[in-house]
Amino acid sequence: MRRKYNPYGLPPWLRTIxxxxxxxxxxxxxxxxxxxxxxxxxxxxxxxxxxxxxAVALRFEWL
Known part of the structure; x- marks a missing residue:
């Protein structure tokens, strides 16, 4: 089963980018x-x- 995507699990510099x-x-x-x-x-x-x-991937948080 695929893990749920959590943007807060990314490093801070990658979240900023x-x-x-x-x-x-x-x-x-x-x-x-x-x-x-x-x-x-x-x-x-x-x-x-x-x-x-x-843009679609960023909007739906696929990236």
Missing amino acids: RGACSQFIIPFCCFQGIRVIIFPTTFDVLFLAILILI
Whole structure:
């Protein structure tokens, strides 16, 4: 059986990095979404998809 995820079990420096990433990921997604609308390239679309997946993972505490 899988153990329940506890973010307080992480080292303090990793919790700080995780908190900072969760604050900055949404503005980066918005900026990248605007960039994809204006200049759509394959790399930009894939990068936006990765950013969205990271934002969802941070929101639902999968990371």
